[in-house]
Amino acid sequence: MNTYFKGTVNIYKGFEIDIEDLPESNDVFVSKMECSISDWEKNCMEVVWLTIPESKNQLICTALSYGFQFHHTEEDRLILLKKMHPDAFVIPYASHYIGVGGVVIDDQNRLLVVREFYRNGSSAHYKLPGGTLEENEHIEDAVIREVFEETGIKTVFQSLVCFRHRHHFRFGKSDIYMICLLKPLNHEIVREKEEIAEALWMDVDEYLAHDHVHALNKEIILATLKGNHLLKKDVEGYPVDQAEYEIFLP
Amino acid sequence: MNTYFKGTVNIYKGFEIDIEDLPESNDVFVSKMECSISDWEKNCMEVVWLTIPESKNQLICTALSYGFQFHHTEEDRLILLKKMHPDAFVIPYASHYIGVGGVVIDDQNRLLVVREFYRNGSSAHYKLPGGTLEENEHIEDAVIREVFEETGIKTVFQSLVCFRHRHHFRFGKSDIYMICLLKPLNHEIVREKEEIAEALWMDVDEYLAHDHVHALNKEIILATLKGNHLLKKDVEGYPVDQAEYEIFLP
Numbered sequence: 001m002n003t004y005f006k007g008t009v010n011i012y013k014g015f016e017i018d019i020e021d022l023p024e025s026n027d028v029f030v031s032k033m034e035c036s037i038s039d040w041e042k043n044c045m046e047v048v049w050l051t052i053p054e055s056k057n058q059l060i061c062t063a064l065s066y067g068f069q070f071h072h073t074e075e076d077r078l079i080l081l082k083k084m085h086p087d088a089f090v091i092p093y094a095s096h097y098i099g100v101g102g103v104v105i106d107d108q109n110r111l112l113v114v115r116e117f118y119r120n121g122s123s124a125h126y127k128l129p130g131g132t133l134e135e136n137e138h139i140e141d142a143v144i145r146e147v148f149e150e151t152g153i154k155t156v157f158q159s160l161v162c163f164r165h166r167h168h169f170r171f172g173k174s175d176i177y178m179i180c181l182l183k184p185l186n187h188e189i190v191r192e193k194e195e196i197a198e199a200l201w202m203d204v205d206e207y208l209a210h211d212h213v214h215a216l217n218k219e220i221i222l223a224t225l226k227g228n229h230l231l232k233k234d235v236e237g238y239p240v241d242q243a244e245y246e247i248f249l250p
Numbered sequence: 251m252n253t254y255f256k257g258t259v260n261i262y263k264g265f266e267i268d269i270e271d272l273p274e275s276n277d278v279f280v281s282k283m284e285c286s287i288s289d290w291e292k293n294c295m296e297v298v299w300l301t302i303p304e305s306k307n308q309l310i311c312t313a314l315s316y317g318f319q320f321h322h323t324e325e326d327r328l329i330l331l332k333k334m335h336p337d338a339f340v341i342p343y344a345s346h347y348i349g350v351g352g353v354v355i356d357d358q359n360r361l362l363v364v365r366e367f368y369r370n371g372s373s374a375h376y377k378l379p380g381g382t383l384e385e386n387e388h389i390e391d392a393v394i395r396e397v398f399e400e401t402g403i404k405t406v407f408q409s410l411v412c413f414r415h416r417h418h419f420r421f422g423k424s425d426i427y428m429i430c431l432l433k434p435l436n437h438e439i440v441r442e443k444e445e446i447a448e449a450l451w452m453d454v455d456e457y458l459a460h461d462h463v464h465a466l467n468k469e470i471i472l473a474t475l476k477g478n479h480l481l482k483k484d485v486e487g488y489p490v491d492q493a494e495y496e497i498f499l500p
Contacts, residue, residue: 057314061307070304070328072421073320078328079421094423095383096346133345136417136424162480162499167386171322171329173344174386176426215487219499228478228500230412237465249412249469250478 003035012089013046014081022056029059033066046088050080097175100143101130102182103224104155110201111221112184114150117197125212126202128179128220129153138246140232143180151199152190155182159229160248162220179220181229253285262339263296264331272306279309283316296338300330347425350393351380352432353474354405360451361471362434364400367447375462376452378429378470379403388496390482393430401449402440405432409479410498412470429470431479 006018023029040048050068052059054076068080072093081090104112113126131146133139140157147155158181169175191199202210204225208218230248234240240247256271273279290298300318302309304326318330322343331340354362363376381396383389390407397405408431419425441449452460454475458468480498484490490497 054314054320057311060310064304064307069325070323073322073328074422075319078320078323091420092347092382093421094344094346095385096344096348096426097342098346098424098426132342133424135345136422139415162497165389165496165498167494170341171343172324172386174348174383176346176348216485216497219483219485219488219497223499226500230480233469235466235469238469244417246415247412247466247469248415249473250476 005036015045016049019051048082053077098133099177101128101179102143102147104182104184109204111204113202114196115198150192154185161224161229255286265295266299269301298332303327348383349427351378351429352393352397354432354434361454363452364446365448400442404435411474
């Protein structure tokens, strides 16, 4: 019987315990841990990574008692780590949300705007349709999807206009709000009924003068009209999978 | 004795159990949970949020047995949630890493470049100095910090040149690499010794023709020289805390 945890060593001298090698039994877990720790020390590991699936959650408390700390979760598992010395380098986890907003202007110089149902204590105001990126979704695809979901307007991506970076957003993490210029392909609005109280085409000049529009949103429209946006481009010779990468250049 | 969990209701009809109201005892936890669940159902809660500090980790298994799921972790605590119906809306967690790279060109048309120690299986190549944002750090501050740490060159922020969006990066999350134009304030390089094998000023034309430079990096330099970048700006009338927000506009 192998009394050490099986696993692999990553490029940061991190030992990743093989999830298939996690026993059901707490006693076996303890016995393997006792053997392995001195081995990790001997081999100068920086960090030990331990993934506990929900089905073996009874091991969590024991792992914590051996100095493991929380790192992140996936839906059905908890990822823990043990620093082998106090200043060991730990790969950080994701730190940001990405949101998108669409500037959609039709051939009559009217802007597609929405008003959300009152929810957050702030007064009603007209904003750009948009939302949050889904897992591994491109910015281009997200803004087209969100504009369509909220307003029923189909669009073509034109350019990235500008963005806003904000800290201490949800759960203390940061947020980037990316604004994209889109060209509409249809005109008739089909409003999403759960979150959107109102969706309409509003004359651009009226929007820029409106009392219920935030100063930032007005600045975004002025920046859109000014031009000089970032375009989505492929880079010749850059070995990218189109589903994995998107590149925005001036 | 209060037999229900104390807590607050957020704007998404999510009940957040008061962390101060978590008992040490598993029996008390079970008894409060039994009482509270029917109460949450009666009050049409969408989701129940439960934060378990590491010091009370013995409650994790019990919480999971009541249908709680992993959501995310902080250093010393695990955040769980229970959907009150299968299609309940759950606030997502952070999805992205943000990295920065600095284009630093001196008055002799030379670019500041670094070569990292061999680590990742790819061949050696000259890249831009840079790194990952720290918690709640501005992009502007991060790129200045990283360039200084890796090369000893102090800089002033000029503009945001372009960015690259990439999926399935660390732990399956996505990554945005933001490229910034910086003006150098000194010339003498002090190389960081742990990760940087070489740091030097290289003629821009030599860099653009170099065999050991990625096509994307060459495109980034061409885009920098082309102009049309996004500038960092304050928006008049936008009630921002400068430490909390940064805005990039054309």
